[in-house]
Amino acid sequence: xxxxxxxxxxxxxxxxxxxxxxxxxxxxxxxxxxxxxxxxxxxxxxxxxxxxxxxxxxxxxxxxxxxxxxxxxxxxxxxxxxxxxxxxxxxxxxxxxxxxxxxxxxxxxxxxxxxxxxxxxxxxxxxxxxxxxxxxxxxxxxxxxxxxxxxxxxxxxxxxxxxxxxxxxxxxxxxxxxxxxxxxxxxxxxxxxxx
Numbered sequence: 001x002x003x004x005x006x007x008x009x010x011x012x013x014x015x016x017x018x019x020x021x022x023x024x025x026x027x028x029x030x031x032x033x034x035x036x037x038x039x040x041x042x043x044x045x046x047x048x049x050x051x052x053x054x055x056x057x058x059x060x061x062x063x064x065x066x067x068x069x070x071x072x073x074x075x076x077x078x079x080x081x082x083x084x085x086x087x088x089x090x091x092x093x094x095x096x097x098x099x100x101x102x103x104x105x106x107x108x109x110x111x112x113x114x115x116x117x118x119x120x121x122x123x124x125x126x127x128x129x130x131x132x133x134x135x136x137x138x139x140x141x142x143x144x145x146x147x148x149x150x151x152x153x154x155x156x157x158x159x160x161x162x163x164x165x166x167x168x169x170x171x172x173x174x175x176x177x178x179x180x181x182x183x184x185x186x187x188x189x190x191x192x193x194x195x
Contacts, residue, residue: 013044021104042078057102060093091125114153137167
C-alpha cells in the first residue's frame with residue numbers, strides 16, 4: 001500500500017506523490033518561491049500533460065527542452081518560473097538517468113546511513129543542503145526510508161513532532177502549523193537583520 005501523502009492537498013496529486021518517488025523528488029525541486037501545495041501538485045500536472053499516470057525520468061530527460069518548457073508554461077503554469085523550472089526538472093531527470101538508470105528509489109534503496117543519503121541528495125541538480133535535509137526528513141517521516149542516523153543527517157527537519165517543512169505535513173492542520181512556523185522564522189530573521 002502506498003504511503004499517504006497530503007502535500008498537494010489535492011487527492012489525485014497526493015495519490016501520485018504516494019506511489020511515485022520521482023514525483024516526490026520533482027515536487028521537492030519545485031518547492032521554492034511558490035506555495036508548497038502548488039509545488040507538490042506540479043508532478044501531477046506534468047504527468048497529465050504528458051498523457052501519463054506516472055512520471056518517467058527517461059521520457060522527461062529526452063523531451064525536447066522547448067516543448068517541455070511550453071508544457072510547464074501552459075495555463076495554469078506548473079510554477080511561477082515555468083521555463084527555468086522545466087530546465088531544472090529535465091536536469092534532475094537526466095542526472096537520475098545517468099547515475100541511477102532513471103530509478104529515483106535507487107537514490108536511497110541501498111544508502112547505509114543518513115549521512116550517505118544526504119550526500120546523494122546534495123549531489124542532485126537543484127538540491128542544496130536545506131532542500132536535501134527536508135527531503136531526507138520527508139523520506140524518513142512519510143515514506144519509511146530510515147537509514148541509520150537519518151534524523152541527525154536531516155538536522156532540525158528530522159525532529160519528531162516538529163512543524164518546520166513539507167516533511168511534517170499530514171493534512172490542512174499541520175500545513176497551517178508549518179506555515180505559521182515559517183512566518184515566525186521569517187519575522188525573526190527580518191528583526192535580526194542589520195539595519
